[in-house]
Amino acid sequence: MHLAYPAVLAALLFCTGLYGVLARRNAILVLMSVELMLNAVNLNLVAFDIWLSKTARDTLHSGQALTLFTIAIAAAEIGIGLAIVLAVYRNRGTSDIDKLRDTAEGPDSGAPAAEKAEATA
């Protein structure tokens, strides 16, 4: 198999996830897009590991080991991320990341600050 097939598919999946991260508004959909990006990286790692293990007689199998580590880290990330999203939803009543602008500067920074002061009072 040409190495270009998995490499191009990984690049396209990564850019799909990039679009999702930038364009989605719900925090859980952003997490799904992050998963897509991580999976694209995994596909790259596996494809290059197969290539190197056959052509360069690589016995370290670093690509597959790193893929397993990435999968485990992605599982941990999704657990922590969902816990954070649920905590935010519980406090604010929304998981819309466009509305979480407490650290933003600019003309509309007064309204969230007043709202936060009201919430803490």
Add this chain to the structure above:
Amino acid sequence: MSLAAATAAVARTTTTTAAGSHGFLSPTGVEIAFLLVGLVTFGAAIVTVTTKQLVHAALWLVVALGGLAVEYLLLTAEFIAWVQVLIYVGSVVVLLLFGLMLTKAPIGRSPDADSGNRWAALTVAVAAAGALVWVVVDAFRTTWVDLDGAAAGSTAVTGASLFQNWVLPFEALSVLLLAALVGAIVLSRKAKADADTAARPAAGSGALPGSGTPSTGPSAGRAIPSRTAASDGQPPAKEGTR
């Protein structure tokens, strides 16, 4: 234009020199299968990031991740494929669905699923895809992966390399998983405690003026008696129950 012409010329020369025995116009069966499954995977990923129905996005993500597992199988990485099925399709998507349900995601179409900067996002994504695909194709057009012979990713091979060369990262990863487990529990428990303390003054503020404020200083009592007088006779009864 001159850059494009130069790259086209370079591409023509490299394909003629190094295409060798394997051309793109005579694909093998594995390549055709990879291409078809890759199209399904890419389409499912596109639908995942563009659909307006949030639960459907999670279900299309299952299709994309399952397609990637099939791609791993076609690349002879069997162990990774089954780990992908078990962890991603089995647990991550279920966690995402739980998250969608717990944040009360709307079941039908939600028109505000995409934010206002989706055209900027589309521009960035298309530009990145063009650059990445161009570079990757230019670099690996002539690279051939030999899939014959023993599988390079069978369970025996992966396990041997993992426990011979990668023992220390493996153990560090187990510590990280434990930390993530404890962290998730702590986050949700602390949020619950915060919600309790947030709910208690909110519930108590209605009952507080009668029971708590008469014993406070005169400066605070100045505003309060009007409220106690307004809530006729209820505060003394509440004081008696305490």
